[in-house]
Amino acid sequence: MNPKWPLKMLAGVGMCLSAGMVMAGTMSTVGISERAKRLHFSSLVIDTHDDTTQRFLDSGFDLGSRNALGSIDIPRMRQGGLGAIFFAIWMPSKITGPVAVKRALNQIDAVHEQVRRHPNDLEFVTTADGIREAHRKGKIAALMGVEGGHLIARDLSVLRTYAALGARYMTLTHTGNVEWADASTDNPVHNGLTDFGKEVVREMNRLGMMVDVSHVSDKTFADVLEVSRAPVFASHSSCRAICDALRNMTDEMIRALAAKGGVIQINYHVGFLSQEFRNAEKAHPEWDKAIALEVQKRCGEKEGCQLIEGDQITREYVLRGDLPRVDWTKIIEHIDHAVKVAGIDHVGLGSDFDGANMPFGMEDATKLPQITEALLEKGYSEDDVRKILGENTLRVMAEVERVSHELNATK
Amino acid sequence: MRQVRISVLACLLAAGFFLSQVATGDDIADRARKLHFSSIVLDTHDDTTQRFFLKDFDLGKRNPDGSIDIPRMREGGMNAIFFSIWIDGRIMGPPAVQKALDQIDLVHQNVIKYSKDLAFCRTAEEVRQAHSQGKIAVLIGVEGGHMMGNDLHVLRVFGDLGVRYMTLTHFYNDEWADSSTAKPEHNGLTDFGKQVVREMNRQGIMVDISHVSDKTFYDALEVSKAPLIASHSSCRALCNHVRDMSDDMIRALAAKGGVIQINYEKSFIDQAYKDAQDKLSGGVVGMMDQIRKECGDDPECTEKKMSDMEKQAVAEGKLPHVSWERIIDHIDHAVKVGGIDHVGLGSDFDGANMPEGMEDCTHLPQITEALMRKGYSDEDIRKILGENLLRVMEANERVSREMQAAQ
Numbered sequence: 054m055n056p057k058w059p060l061k062m063l064a065g066v067g068m069c070l071s072a073g074m075v076m077a078g079t080m081s082t083v084g085i086s087e088r089a090k091r092l093h094f095s096s097l098v099i100d101t102h103d104d105t106t107q108r109f110l111d112s113g114f115d116l117g118s119r120n121a122l123g124s125i126d127i128p129r130m131r132q133g134g135l136g137a138i139f140f141a142i143w144m145p146s147k148i149t150g151p152v153a154v155k156r157a158l159n160q161i162d163a164v165h166e167q168v169r170r171h172p173n174d175l176e177f178v179t180t181a182d183g184i185r186e187a188h189r190k191g192k193i194a195a196l197m198g199v200e201g202g203h204l205i206a207r208d209l210s211v212l213r214t215y216a217a218l219g220a221r222y223m224t225l226t227h228t229g230n231v232e233w234a235d236a237s238t239d240n241p242v243h244n245g246l247t248d249f250g251k252e253v254v255r256e257m258n259r260l261g262m263m264v265d266v267s268h269v270s271d272k273t274f275a276d277v278l279e280v281s282r283a284p285v286f287a288s289h290s291s292c293r294a295i296c297d298a299l300r301n302m303t304d305e306m307i308r309a310l311a312a313k314g315g316v317i318q319i320n321y322h323v324g325f326l327s328q329e330f331r332n333a334e335k336a337h338p339e340w341d342k343a344i345a346l347e348v349q350k351r352c353g354e355k356e357g358c359q360l361i362e363g364d365q366i367t368r369e370y371v372l373r374g375d376l377p378r379v380d381w382t383k384i385i386e387h388i389d390h391a392v393k394v395a396g397i398d399h400v401g402l403g404s405d406f407d408g409a410n411m412p413f414g415m416e417d418a419t420k421l422p423q424i425t426e427a428l429l430e431k432g433y434s435e436d437d438v439r440k441i442l443g444e445n446t447l448r449v450m451a452e453v454e455r456v457s458h459e460l461n462a463t464k
Numbered sequence: 465m466r467q468v469r470i471s472v473l474a475c476l477l478a479a480g481f482f483l484s485q486v487a488t489g490d491d492i493a494d495r496a497r498k499l500h501f502s503s504i505v506l507d508t509h510d511d512t513t514q515r516f517f518l519k520d521f522d523l524g525k526r527n528p529d530g531s532i533d534i535p536r537m538r539e540g541g542m543n544a545i546f547f548s549i550w551i552d553g554r555i556m557g558p559p560a561v562q563k564a565l566d567q568i569d570l571v572h573q574n575v576i577k578y579s580k581d582l583a584f585c586r587t588a589e590e591v592r593q594a595h596s597q598g599k600i601a602v603l604i605g606v607e608g609g610h611m612m613g614n615d616l617h618v619l620r621v622f623g624d625l626g627v628r629y630m631t632l633t634h635f636y637n638d639e640w641a642d643s644s645t646a647k648p649e650h651n652g653l654t655d656f657g658k659q660v661v662r663e664m665n666r667q668g669i670m671v672d673i674s675h676v677s678d679k680t681f682y683d684a685l686e687v688s689k690a691p692l693i694a695s696h697s698s699c700r701a702l703c704n705h706v707r708d709m710s711d712d713m714i715r716a717l718a719a720k721g722g723v724i725q726i727n728y729e730k731s732f733i734d735q736a737y738k739d740a741q742d743k744l745s746g747g748v749v750g751m752m753d754q755i756r757k758e759c760g761d762d763p764e765c766t767e768k769k770m771s772d773m774e775k776q777a778v779a780e781g782k783l784p785h786v787s788w789e790r791i792i793d794h795i796d797h798a799v800k801v802g803g804i805d806h807v808g809l810g811s812d813f814d815g816a817n818m819p820e821g822m823e824d825c826t827h828l829p830q831i832t833e834a835l836m837r838k839g840y841s842d843e844d845i846r847k848i849l850g851e852n853l854l855r856v857m858e859a860n861e862r863v864s865r866e867m868q869a870a871q
Contacts, residue, residue, distance in 0.1 A: 151558035155613050158561065162617035165624065169868070206562060210569035217572065218624055461576075 089426035092435050097188050098421060099137040099443035101198065101222070101318045101401065102267075102289035104408025106140045107357035109163035114357070116167045117174070123361050124406035124417035127174045130193055133418035137184045137194035137443065139288065140164045141408065142204065142220065144356070146229030146236070149203050154211050157204045161197060161218050168195050179219045181450040184443075198265065198288055201227035202234055202253065209256055221450070222263035222288060225250070225273060235270040237299040245272035251280045258282045261457030263449065266290075266310070267300070267320075267403070274306055283456035284314035284449050289403035291325045291387045292317075292394075298325050304394045311395035314452060316445045318403025319387045323367070323410045326383040333376050340370060360408045367410045381414035385427045388441060397437050401446045496833035499842050504595050505828060506544035506850035508605065508629070508725045508808065509674075509696035511815025513547045516570040518764050524578050529771075531813035531824035534581045537600055540825035544591050544601035544850060546629070546695065547571045548815065549611065552756065553636035553643070556610045561618050564611040568604060568625050575602050586626050588857040605672065605695055608634035609641055609660065616663050623667035628857070629695055630664060631672040632657070632680060635749050642677040644706040645749050652679035653687065661687045668864030670856065673697075673717075674707070674727075674810070681713055690863035691721035691856045696810035698732045698794045699724075699801070705732050711801045718802035721859055723852045725810025726794045730783075730817045733790040740783050745773075767814075774817050788821035792834045795848060804844050808853045 085093075105125040108114045119128040130138065142160045144153060168177040176187040178194045187194035197220045205211045205223075215223070225246075226236035233250035235241040246254065254277055257264050264285040266274045277285055287310065293301040300320075302310070307317055323330045334341060344366050352358035370376040391400040404411075406418065414420060428438045512532040515521040526535040537545065549567045551560055575584045583594035585601040594601035604627045612618040612630070622630065632653075633643035640657035642648040650657065661684055664671050671688050672695040673681045684692060694717065700708040707727070709717070714724055731738040745751040751773065759765035777783040798807040811818075813825060821827060835845045 151562040154565065155558040155561045155615065155618065158621045159615065159617040162620045162624075165620070170871075208562065208566065210566040211562065213569050213572070214565045214625065217569075218621060 085422045085426050086429070089422060089429050092429070092438060093422045093425035093442070094134045096134075096425070096439045097136045097184065097443035097447065098134050099139075099184070099194075099402065099446045100135055100404050100406070100418075101139045101286070101446060102141055102200075102320070102403040102408070103138050103406045104141050104143060104360050105138075105406065106142060106160050106164060107360055108407065109167055109357075110159060111355060111357040115170075117171050122365070124404075124411065127171060127193065129418045131174075133421040135193065135418045135421060136188050137178075137196065139196045139198045139222070141198055141200040142215075143200040143227065143408075144204070146201060146203055146227045146231070146239075150206050153204050154206050154208075157199065157215070158218075161215070161220070164195065164197055165219075177219060179221055180454055181447045184447060184450075196221050198222040198224065198263075200224045200265075200288075201268070202231040202250075203227065203229070205253070207232050207249070209253070212253065212256060212262075213260060216257075216260040216262050220262065222265045222286070223257060224265040224267050224288060225253070225269050225277065227268055234273050236268055236273075237270045238268070239270075241270055241272065243273075245270065245276035246280065251276070254280045255282070258453075258456055259460045261454050263288075263453050267318075270299075271303070271306065274302075275309075278309055278313055281313070282460065283453040284316070285310065286315050286401075286446070286449055287317045287403070289318055289320040289322075289405045291320045291322075292390045294394075295387055295390055296325055296328045296331055298331060301325055307391055307395045307399070311399035314449065316399050316401050316449050317391050317395065318401040318446065319384060319391065321381075321384050321404045321406070321409065321411055321415055323379040323383075323412050325409075326387060326412060327377065327379040329377045330379050337375070340375065344370070364410045371413075379412040381412045381420065381423065382427065383412055384415060384424065385431065388424075388428070389431060392437075392441075397440055398445055398448070400441050402442065492836055493833055496836045497829060499836070499845060500829045500832035500849070501541045503541075503832075503846045504544055504591065504601075504850035504854065505540075505542050506546075506591070506601075506809070506853050507542055507811050507813070507825070508546045508693065508853060509548055509607075509727070509810040509815070510545050510813045511548050511550060512545075512813065513549060513567050513571060514767070515814060516567070516574060518767075523574050524581070530767075531811075531818060534578060534600065536824050536826050538581075540828040542600070542825045542828055543595055544585075544603065546603045546605040548605055548607045549627070550607040550634065550815075551611060552761075553608050553610050553634035553638065556639070557613050560611045561613040561615075564606060564622070565625075568622070568627070571602065571604055572626075584626060586628065587861055588854040591854060591857075603628050605629040605631065605670075607631045607672075607695075608638065608675070609657075610634065610636070610638040612660075614639045614656075616659065619660060619663055619669070620667055623664075623669050627669055629670035629672045629693060631674050631695060632660070632676045632684060634675055635752065641680045643675055643680075644677045645675070646677075648677055648679065650680075652677065652683035658683070658687045662689070665689045665860070665863050666867045668861050670860050674725075677706075678710070678713065681709075682716070685716055685720055688720075689867070690860040691723070692717060693722055693853070693856055694724045694810070696725055696727040696729075696812045698727045698729075699797045701801075702790075702794055702797055703731075703733055703735045703738055705738055708732050714798055714802040714806070718806035721806075721856065723806050723808050723856050724798050724802060725808040725853065726791060726798060728788070728791050728811045728813070728816065728818055728822055730786040730819050732816075733794055733819065734784070734786040736784045737786050741777075744777060744782055770817075786819040788819045788827065788830065789834065790819055791822060791831065792838070795831075795835070796838065799844075799848075804847055805852055805855070807848050809849065 168175045176192040184194040225234045228238045230239045233247040265288040267287045267290040293303045575582045583599040591601040632641045637646045640654040674694045674697045698708045700710045
C-alpha cells in the first residue's frame with residue numbers, strides 16, 4: 054500500500070462501520086445488470102495487489118470465513134467474482150537484511166498455509182496457465198508478489214528463493230530507497246537503478262518474475278524499462294494526470310510502459326485517486342500525524358491491524374467532513390484515462406485492498422462487479438472489459454514466462 | 465630331476481590354483497560391478513555444498529581435490545546424493561536462515577547448470593525416475609536445526625524448497641534440542657522441539673538424528689510418526705564416539721522402521737584413530753574450533769586447514785592409518801544389530817577425513833564388492849546401497865499425506 058499506517062479504534066465506531074459494511078456486502082450485486090453479472094462472473098477477474106497477507110500472521114484471522122473488517126476473504130472474493138489474487142509480501146522499508154528475509158519467509162509460508170487450509174477454494178499457482186486452470190476448476194488462484202526490493206537483502210540467492218517459493222513479481226522498492234534502486238517517495242541517491250539493480254532486473258527476467266514499477270522513482274522506472282527484456286508492470290498505481298501523486302504514473306510513463314507491452318494496474322487508494330482528497334490531506338498534515346498516532350495506539354506494531362485501522366480511521370475523518378468523500382467511480386475515471394493514454398491492452402486492476410484507504414462504494418471485494426457494470430455503461434465492449442478485468446495481466450504474465458524460457462534456453 | 469619335476473609340478477599346481485583364484489576373483493569383481501552399476505547408490509550426506517562457494521570448484525569437472533563431482537560420481541556409480549546445507553551451529557536466528565537459503569539456492573543453481581546430468585528430486589519415486597533416465601538424483605538435507613531460526617514457518621519453507629531431511633542439531637545445542645557434542649541444556653527435545661518433529665512429519669521432511677544427544681534421539685523416536693534416519697553416523701560398539709550410535713539405539717531406530725547411514729569419517733569408524741585424535745586435538749569439535757579460529761568463515765581456508773592438519777598428523781605418525789575396510793565392519797555390525805533393512809550409506813564426503821582407499825566416490829564399487837565377498841546377497845546389497853533409504857523416504861511421504869489429509 055501506501056500509507057501503510059504506522060496504528061486501533063474506538064470499539065463503538067468500529068462496530069457501527071463494520072455493520073454498515075456487512076450490509077453493503079450483501080447488497081453488492083443489487084442494481085447490477087444481468088449482462089454485467091454474466092460478463093463479470095464468467096471472466097477471469099485478477100487483482101495484482103492485496104495486503105491481506107499481513108492479517109494472516111495476526112492470530113484469529115481466517116481467510117475462509119466472512120470477516121467484519123478488511124476487504125478480502127474467501128466468501129467475499131466468491132461474492133465479488135474475484136478469480137485470482139496476488140498476496141503482497143511486505144514489510145516497512147526500514148526492515149532490511151536477514152531479518153527482512155526471515156520475515157518474508159514467514160509471510161510466504163502464511164500464504165501457503167492459507168492455501169493448504171482451504172484446498173477446495175484456493176489453488177496456489179505461478180503461471181498464467183495455472184490461473185486459467187484454477188479458474189476452470191472453480192477455484193480462486195492464489196499468487197504472491199514481493200513488495201519491495203529490501204526484502205531480498207541484496208542477495209540474488211534470496212531473490213531466486215522467493216521465485217522458487219512461487220513469488221511472481223517483485224516491486225523494486227517500497228516507500229524508501231533500497232540499496233540499489235530509488236523510490237518515488239524518498240530522496241534519490243542512486244539516480245535510478247544501480248548496476249546491481251540492473252542485475253536484479255535481468256535475474257527477474259530469467260526467473261520469470263514480473264518487474265513491478267509501482268513505488269519506484271521516475272528515473273528508476275525509465276532505467277527498468279530500458280534494462281528489462283520482458284514487459285514490466287505497475288502492480289498498483291494510478292494516473293498522475295488525474296491525481297498528482299508521485300506514486301501514480303504520468304501519461305508519458307504509461308505510454309512508455311504500454312509500448313513495451315506492459316500494463317498499469319489501477320490502485321483504488323483515495324489518496325491516489327482524488328486530487329481533492331490529496332489536497333485536503335496536504336492542507337492538514339496534522340491529521341495524517343493524528344491518524345498515524347491513533348493507528349499506533351490501536352495496533353502497536355501489528356501491521357495487519359495497522360493497515361485495516363488506517364483505512365477505518367481515515368473513513369471517520371471523511372464521515373466527520375474533515376476529509377472529502379471519494380466515490381468508487383473515481384476508479385473508473387482512472388481506468389478510462391489509462392485506456393485513452395495507453396490503449397485497451399495495457400490497463401488492469403491492482404486494488405491495494407487491506408493496505409490502503411478504499412473509496413466509498415469499494416469497501417471490499419464484493420463491490421467488484423460494479424466496475425464491470427460501469428465500464429459496460431461507458432460503452433466498453435465485453436472483450437475490452439475482460440481485458441481490464443484480467444486478460445491483460447495474463448498476457449503480460451505469459452509473455453514474461455516466454456522470455457524466461459528463452460533466456461534459460463540460451464544460457 | 466625328480467625334485468625338479470616335483471617342484472615344477474608344485475609350481476604348475478600353484479599357478480593353476482592361483483589362476484583359478486584369479487578367475488573366481490574376477491568373477492566376483494565382475495558381478496559386483498554389474499550389481500553396483502545397476503543399483504541406486506544413494507549417499508545421504510555430502511558437504512560438497514560448501515565447495516560450491518569456492519572460486520575454483522566446478523561440480524561438472526573432475527576436481528583434483530575433494531571427493532565429489534559429476535565425473536567422479538559417474539565413475540563411482542553414485543547416482544543419488546543429499547547435499548548438506550550447513551553453517552556453524554553457533555550462528556542462529558535470521559542470519560542463519562539467510563545463509564541456509566543461499567546454500568539451498570546454490571544446489572538448485574547447480575542442478576539447473578548441469579541439467580543433463582542432474583535431476584532435483586523430492587520423493588523416492590523421483591529418485592527412481594532420475595535413475596531410469598540415467599541422471600544423478602540430487603536431494604537436500606539441512607544439517608542442524610539452528611538454521612530454521614526457531615521458526616516453523618522457516619521449517620516449512622525449507623520443505624517447500626525441497627529439503628528432505630533436517631538433522632535436529634549440529635555440534636552445538638540449538639534452541640530446542642541437545643547435541644551429542646555439547647553440554648545438555650534441554651534434557652533432549654523441548655516442547656517446541658517436539659512440535660518441530662511433528663511438523664517435519666507433516667511436511668514429509670525426514671527427521672535426522674545424527675549429531676543429537678542420546679536423550680534427544682529417544683525423544684525424537686517417541687514423538688515422530690514416521691521412521692527416522694541417522695544420515696551420517698556409525699556404530700559406537702566398534703568406535704566409542706558420541707557421534708555414533710549404540711547397539712540399543714540402532715535396534716530402537718530399526719524397530720521404528722528407520723535406517724542408520726554409515727559415516728566414513730576416520731574418528732567415527734576407528735577406535736585407535738579416535739583415541740589418538742582425542743589426545744592430539746581434543747577430538748573433532750576441538751579441531752573444528754581451532755580451524756575456525758584461524759579461518760573464520762572462509763570455507764576455502766577451513767577445508768584446506770582441516771585436510772593439511774590431518775595429513776600432517778598421519779605423516780608424523782601421530783594419527784594411525786585407517787583403511788576403508790573399516791566402513792564394511794560398521795555396515796556389517798549395524799546389519800547384525802539392526803537387520804538388513806536398516807543400514808545405508810552416509811559418507812560425509814567433503815566434510816570429514818576419509819579413510820585410506822575411500823578418498824572419493826570413485827571408490828564406492830569397492831563397498832559392493834566387499835559386501836559380496838562377505839556373502840551378502842545381491843538384494844541385500846541393493847538395500848544397503850540405497851533401497852533402505854528409499855523405503856524410509858516413502859514411509860515419510862505416506863505419513864505426510866496422512867497427516868495433511870487428517871487436517
